[in-house]
Amino acid sequence: MFHWLEKHPFFFAVGVFIAIAFAGLIEILPNFAQASRPVIGTAPYSTLELAGRHVYIKNSCNACHSQLVRPFKSETDRYGHYSLSGEYAYDRPFLWGSKRTGPDLMRVGNYRTTDWHENHMKDPHSVVPGSIMPAYKWLFTNKADIDTVYAEQLTVAQHFSVPYNQDVPMRDGSVKNVKMAQSLSEAHEIALEEAKAVAVDMKDQDVKDAVSRGEIPEIVALIAYMNSLK
Amino acid sequence: MENRPLEYDYTIAKMFMLTTIVLGIVGMLIGVILAFQLAFPGLNLILGDNLAEYTNFSRLRPLHTDAVIFGFTLSGVFATWYYVGQRVLKVSMAESKLLMTIGKLHFWLYLAVVAAAVFSLFAGVTTSKEYAEFEWPIDIGVVVVWVLFGMSMFGLIGIRREKSLYISVWYYIATFLGIAMLYLFNNMEIPTMFATSPAGETGIGAWYHSVSMYAGTNDALVQWWYGHNAVAFGFTVPIVAMIYYFLPKESGQAIYSYKLSLLSFWGLMFVYLWAGGHHLLYSTVPDWMQTMGSIFSIILILPSWGSAINMLLTMKGEWQQVAASPLIKFMILASTFYMFSTLEGPIQAIKSVNAIAHFTDWIVGHVHDGVLGWVGFMIMAALYHMAPRVFKREIYSKAIMTAQFWIQTLGVVLYFTSMWIAGITQGMMWRAHDEFGNLAYSFIDTVTVLHPYYAIRGVGGLLYLVGFLMFAYNIYKTMSSRPVEERELQSASPMGA
């Protein structure tokens, strides 16, 4: 049979294709329905948080940082509760990473704070002697791209029924309603409101001034995202 | 007419040889920079504070991986296909104008896509998925290039004189199909510019931005089904295609066993795809899928080793050739590193071992055993074999080649031993608890301890790069040195001083 296949490239190719396509069908499909259900306490990303997520991706923070706490005592001691599938329901793309040059950030919002991030992103070495993380100074001047964030929110709300403007249950029994704008200008307003709340705790006067002028430096968005990781 | 030997047309092979070398230098240079940035973070500012956004580790890392995978390795795959394909199918590209046109289009479009990719990654336009960073406009370019590659491959197969397909061709076909399937499914994404706001606005935001069709755990599953098999169909299958041609050809030996070739091939095809779960051990992917990944990784040792053993046995009784020819040394060592990394991978795929290895430099070490020792060595060997034949000149210098071989071997050894130490140390330090049951180390302790190993890795990488530059120089001089006689060379490549 194989000799015959080797003389008939078309059937050979079909044979190879069947051999390689088989595994994907069996392994990947069964998980799809199950894993996309959010756990209680998981809300969609707010406008500014999503902007921060874009900053995170743009700078490939995932090259050094994972967002996946494995179920080991040593990891839950260090980072908090192990990850649950449903916590990632709104993560498009997922950001688990595959290398921990730096620590996991899955729940960094629980144990690092705005002013610390500010110091750290400006010059990691000055807060953590021996750190090999690059300084991200340009985040303090580059402006976050809220337009693209809004387009993404609209897309996921429309195609994947991400529950914006709906009540989602929280762990303490309350509900959270993550607002998505009706128009681009409203999206900017919402993001700016969030940015102001972050900037209050910040020290950098240029950043504070920028926010009061109505601008949103990338660092503000990134910190909002970091703080949301819990 | 009929009796004249075939004149193979290497125009396109030559073009891709050039990009193999250029993109190899670029990709590895960035690799060396990355390595030293982790040892000496000041190098994030290598071009000053103002350009740090573009020269820092995180912006450069995807450039390294994509340059070496989609630049260096793929170019090497294309270059060798346009050489090997004609010869084992006994048909010349020159026989079909159409094929020549498709081939040229294939090359130029490839170059355009590479340029776009480099530009976009520098700009920070990425989807973050490893080895699938490109946004949708570039994805489309990639797909077109791939379709052209397929047309040119199946076109050549269509007009072949040799009825039966040689082993290398099996692997090239598998490369084409595998990557096509994987790339398409992992890049399912919706461009966000099509969204309409309730206020009626459209075309909002960056036109190239997209959002993945899959979320969270599902996205991870698809990504690592892709990521693992991108290794399979980028770093393994086409490289096996190369060694099945270049080793017997260069040494003049017949393949040791057809049966072994056959079982290794079909075994590899069937088993590889199942093993992707080993990238997701202890994640939120269901236990049974992880277990599947581990089991199949173990089974995968055998079809992988099958090809390597077949190659080593092909050289049975030919030690004098190994000793005399640096070109054959490259290929023998490549097989050895292939065996090493295809045993290392399965061992790291055992859940308890992965608990230590995952997220650490031990994985990076494993990666580079494979890519430096196996992929890099094999591609260079292939180009060394091709050069005297496509340029009709003997290889400029055997001495450079020998020196290069030892320098690079030392480089690989420094790379993987340092990452071995770094990875296992870090993995164990993360887990350590002290006498009170508290974590024994804060994270930064586990970073600073690695400094010497990061520095050693940098040196190893630098040696490898130096060797690669020697290779580039040797090929360049081969192109421009005195022509040898105009007769078809059979096996061993002629080498100068």
Next chain:
Amino acid sequence: MNKLYLWGIIVVAIMFGATAYTLVLTGGGNKSLTDILSGDIVNALAITGAAALVVITVFVVIKYVRQMQVDSATGDLADENWDGIGEYKNSLPTGWAVMFLLTMVWGMWYWTIGYPVNAYSQIGEYNEDTAVHNAKFEAKYKDITGDRLVEMGESVFLAECKVCHGINADGIDGKAANLNHRIDAASVKHVIENGSNNKLLGFEMPMPDRNGLMNANSGYAPITDAEIELVSRFVANGMTGEGAEVFAGTCVMCHGADGMGVDSMGPNISKFDTVLVTNVLTHGKKGMIGVMPKFDRLNDKQKEAVGAYITNISK
């Protein structure tokens, strides 16, 4: 002996050496190799895997290289030939074929029997491991006090707190609180001017801002800028120097004489104590310097220990 074997042994020895060296690094110099391996089965398995990897690869490759040296190629050639490359019709290497078959059988067995019968669950494993771990250490540290408690606190501090407070707990140039002494003048001033609401007493009990702070010495007039300056330095200096009167007139009611705190009224502002630190760790704190996160993942004993440690270093 053939040179190859010598090389093989050298390579294996180097990799074994490298692997053993990781244990030295991991132990930080104060743990023996066997401790590290026997304390954690995962460590032992990883090291074993690494060792097996080197040994198997090196000696299998040497086996085939020996065949290059001493054997010679034989067999029936197939009729076909591609670009001059022939193929022998040799049968499969037996060792390889047997291993392939065995792994496949093992895979089928593991998948259909081994794995389901075990009913393995990684979360189940985690729960067991954690219970064992906690039981082991709880027995050990439940009753420790005094210097041992401080030592334990130092271990928590170095793993969790030094990222912000610095390895010497000096707050890294004002980036977090300097824990070597109770409080800086700037922070006191900030609290007086703006009040404070950080559950430092363990429950909500805000300190009023300057409009609510009257000085008894000046007929209960709101505290003045000059008085704030004075009393801030007084507090920061460890309740010494000028400003004692302002303190007595304004603060004593809540913070007690010497600032040692008054139950349910005001926290100790002259010294750190375990209760105060525990409250900070439980509720977090927002002040002039910045925001201190709360630390849910530390257990009560760990909080107590780190409290003892801070009390100790700030003496």
